[in-house]
Amino acid sequence: MLTQSQYENYKLVCRLEHMKALYSSIKAICFSDFGTLHASEDGILITVEQGKSIQATLCIAPAFFAEFKVDGTPSFSVKINVLAECLSLFGLSDCSIKILYKGEGAPLLLLLEPHDDDQVSTECSIKTTNVEEQIDYDLDANSSSLNTIFMRGPDLSNIFHELDKAADEFEFTISPLKPHFKITTLGVMQAESSVEVAKSSDMVILFNCRATTVARYKSQQIKLTNKAMQVASKVAIKTDGSGLLEMHFMMQCDDQEELYVRFFITPLLEVDGN
């Protein structure tokens, strides 16, 4: 085992007593090959992209960890499914985990110790590669069309579960007037279905909308948020006139926002037909 003095050589040291929440969050963003990890005093961001149109970031605040030390702003890429596989080595047994990174070129070390057996420990060393360039998505906070909805996670998950699975595109309408929040699915054969959620609904925690926004998204991309949605306690949906969709999935039951997954999904171009 590593002693305290040896830690000094590490750029990143964090320790977590229970890793279930971390594992399910990483599982939620496991839709691409590589994930990029950025660490700083503000915590850890793990970003995964697919194509140039969807980006998911797992944001972990320093307070989430029992111990968190960072030297500078180390960043690197790892195979995200290998990372998830390593975290689940002991199946359902809860483990404590230590994450260590020495610096450029060094592997990412994970030390897992199951709580129910102190004679067993695992060390995973995962190869890291250089950071890949990423797109900076941002919604304009001052935009007059910035709309924000906070919803309860399990309810939103149920809504998506009941939507047409074969649909090609999803259309999100957010409006200050009725129907407030509407999801329409558009199928290949012109089949349409829609769900409307009134702002007075119990599902809605916060509804902040000034101007109507309508945008369409590829259903495959919306579906990539499924895993995050299933475990989220609270979901924030934000969009503006540009149609860029930002969703936040809070991963903890209590109100602490220490662990959440943020998705950016770009809209489909408007096809007017004329």
Added chain:
Amino acid sequence: MKFHAKMLDVLYMREFQAIAATLAKLAKECVMLVAQEQMHLIVNEEHCSTSSPLVWVSIASKDYFPEYQMTPARPEHDLIVLVMSAMHLSRALAVLRSGSSSSVHSCKLELKQIQFPCISVIASVVSPNSSEPREVVHDVPVTVVPPSDWSSYMLPKVPNTQIVLGVPSLRLLRSLIDKLKNISPSFIFHGSTAGELNLVAESEMATITTRFSRLLLHKPDQGQSGAGAETESEIRCSVDTRKASAFFNALQLPNEEIMIGIDSERCICLQLDIRSNVVLHSILPAVCAEI
């Protein structure tokens, strides 16, 4: 040729069912060697290129079966060798697993000739709302192997190993090896006389080392006398991950400790002491480490 055995203890009957269920998960065919003192069940699909390893269970007949009689075909023989479907045997015994709904009084195994040779599994079951026991009979067709072919059905020998370690966390080991399957096609057992077992799986992207420490060293116990230099060195063997995983996933027995013997670079011998005189063995052959 006659064979007849009877079990009365509920615990033993459940255990026997669990053994049959384990074997059924590993292979299609099961060989039953009936000897005077012991009954052996063997599954070996090594030659079929499937991923299950060779597994065999030896049961001391006196302990297990209050009634146990076997008469070989000829007095000079000391064995009856039968081949049957492992799945059929397991299904025939499934009634012994019954929980609270009914209780099983006894279970008989009998070699019979109906239109073909078969092992009759006769369970006497009492339902909760009736005092009369009913008999549940399954006839499992068997092939009687003639003595001329016995040589291919003989009981495997436990290889000589340099080290044997007792690992008490079978559950963890099982889920671990199951996960390693997704990482690398082979992994290495490293044993040390200090009571440590390291499992190392390597792939292009990751190296995973799991350490089991403070294990009970069952062998070498005669090590102090001489072979110091040799036992000091680490003993290692690399095995097929899928094969190992198939073995651990098949286990239906409640035991939590497994004995792992390592014959350096040759094989891993797994031994599960179900109870004294009832032992399950398996051999995982060595493979060339790819990295």
